[in-house]
Amino acid sequence: MPTLYIDLMSQPSRACYILCKKHGLPVDVQMIRLDKGEHKKPAYLQINPLGKVPFLVDGDLRLPESAAIMAYLCDKYSLPDNWHPGSSSSSGQAAAHQQQQEQQRRAVYESAVHWQHLNIRAGCMRLVFHTVIGPRVFKVPAVPQVAADGLKVLQQALKDMESYWLGGGSRPFLTGQQVSTPDLLCVCDLEQLRMMVAEPSQPQLEQLLAPHPIVRQWMAAVRAAVGPALYDEAHGKLAAAVARLAAAAAAKPAARL
Amino acid sequence: MPTLYIDLMSQPSRACYILCKKHGLPVDVQMIRLDKGEHKKPAYLQINPLGKVPFLVDGDLRLPESAAIMAYLCDKYSLPDNWHPGSSSSSGQAAAHQQQQEQQRRAVYESAVHWQHLNIRAGCMRLVFHTVIGPRVFKVPAVPQVAADGLKVLQQALKDMESYWLGGGSRPFLTGQQVSTPDLLCVCDLEQLRMMVAEPSQPQLEQLLAPHPIVRQWMAAVRAAVGPALYDEAHGKLAAAVARLAAAAAAKPAARL
Missing domain, CATH: 1.20.1050.10 (Glutathione S-transferase Yfyf (Class Pi); Chain A, domain 2)
Structure with missing residues (x-):
């Protein structure tokens, strides 16, 4: 199961959170307190050296950037096409x-x-x-x-x-x-x-x-x-x-x- | 043929230009002089109301944003996959x-x-x-x-x-x-x-x-x-x-x- 690191005080974190919850995605959401500087502490920097949220870990994949995280989740879980067009694999026979x-x-x-x-x-x-x-x-x-x-x-x-x-x-x-x-x-x-x-x-x-x-x-x-x-x-x-x-x-x- | 509006003094314009020329794409490149304010004049604002370059017109499609323009061109002309992965349509039979x-x-x-x-x-x-x-x-x-x-x-x-x-x-x-x-x-x-x-x-x-x-x-x-x-x-x-x-x-x- 992917792990999503966020703080709900962060704008792009909320966007990722809403996408996950809206579709009931099997994603483990971990809260990182920005106001306590947790994103700059060694424990978190080992996960994400960029020291930012949101961040997604899925097996070997380590993914920064909210827009990329959402595109990946749309892709992985084949979410309805309107959220991120092109994520559902389209038939090769399309006219x-x-x-x-x-x-x-x-x-x-x-x-x-x-x-x-x-x-x-x-x-x-x-x-x-x-x-x-x-x-x-x-x-x-x-x-x-x-x-x-x-x-x-x-x-x-x-x-x-x-x-x-x-x-x-x-x-x-x-x-x-x-x-x-x-x-x-x-x-x-x-x-x-x-x-x-x-x-x-x-x-x-x-x-x-x-x-x-x-x-x-x-x-x-x-x-x-x-x-x-x-x-x-x-x-x-x-x-x-x-x-x-x-x-x-x-x-x-x-x-x- | 798509028309690409650019000024080579603009950083993202150059990125689009390089992609087009590198692959010899059939794209009509039109120069817009930013230093003369051509991007804010009525003639150009009719084409791109956002008043910026680069901008691509392809039939009914009007496309701002260099990254989107490049993704679209990679997609349309099936450029080698490294430039924009996912642009070549992959076989539905992939394991x-x-x-x-x-x-x-x-x-x-x-x-x-x-x-x-x-x-x-x-x-x-x-x-x-x-x-x-x-x-x-x-x-x-x-x-x-x-x-x-x-x-x-x-x-x-x-x-x-x-x-x-x-x-x-x-x-x-x-x-x-x-x-x-x-x-x-x-x-x-x-x-x-x-x-x-x-x-x-x-x-x-x-x-x-x-x-x-x-x-x-x-x-x-x-x-x-x-x-x-x-x-x-x-x-x-x-x-x-x-x-x-x-x-x-x-x-x-x-x-x-």
Whole structure:
């Protein structure tokens, strides 16, 4: 049975976790506490020398990168084709026209899963790390200029998501009519922005989504496709942290009186 | 025939160009001048609303993202399997063991092609943009803190490339014994750092590679695998720009005397 190392506070970890639980995959999920630095301790570095989560071990295979982990699991367990097109082995007898259609569908999927890295993910990650997570969780100083650059990237990515990837509302999901792994990756990154409650002077998720009703609608569609109970369970640890950060932020001005 | 829109000054454009030329693919290559802002003009935005290169048009298919473009071309033209494993349709009669081996090889490939985005690419791109390209080409101010963050990401990525991806020298290429598309993407990003000659006080490519002889060896191996003539041709426009930047940097202190 493969072992998946994750922390549910990590965005791409949650995407992998949701895929596993949604399909009841026989995967042993091991929690690694990022806030305790477990990912940088010798015991874990022996498993994954890159010192990151998520990470998958399956026999001799040692696999970093959430998108690759999800593609492999889709492949190994022959999950429904919408999650990662091309993972189910297609019949060699497919007509040329059908083969071409499948190639094009795979291509659109690949473009979305690659696009998210330097757009939604890079934007969200730098904004939330250099305002909240860096200083509060890892005790490293925030660099406001990097947060500002992340915000700029994110704002453009949200525009592109709305108009290009979701076709101005003509497609419910990033790659078409059905949910796929890039939807999971992007939604988990956007959810992380709820941690911005710790810095009320910084842009909040609701503000960032305000000009993009189609993105908001898509987030709801992804939650519904995953199943709200599983979606909320996967985000439970984050929700608890957000509640604590909100309480601390609310107490702060009062303390100053 | 597909049309590929690129600028050879763009790192991922060069990776796509090299793949096409290496295999003599019937692809119509159209040059878009980024320095003239052609990628943001209405004529191009009608083709690619995202306003970026590379971009591929093949009939109804409109495809952004270099990694997806290369995967699609490997698939469409059944290129040798090492460039993008899984692109050649494998026989449905493969034994279970062989199928598992192919799954694992694809997984390793996927992990490398996803890894490069937020490591080699994000590092190189932010460093060179926020020192040289931003102010000199696009007339936008450099943000030194973003360049410094990019440098940190890049230095860690070079370490990880050397020890993890190249296995401390036990593998000649990122995914094993043969060259693949993530090698092209990474090498084209690292070559871009030659533009740092414009800022002699900033870290230069040779300095960054000095602690990483295995990465340097890998760059030479990728050039050899591509074919030095094609590799140098693809980097010719960049080399000319680097020569101009070097001449201007050399003239600068003299002008101050």
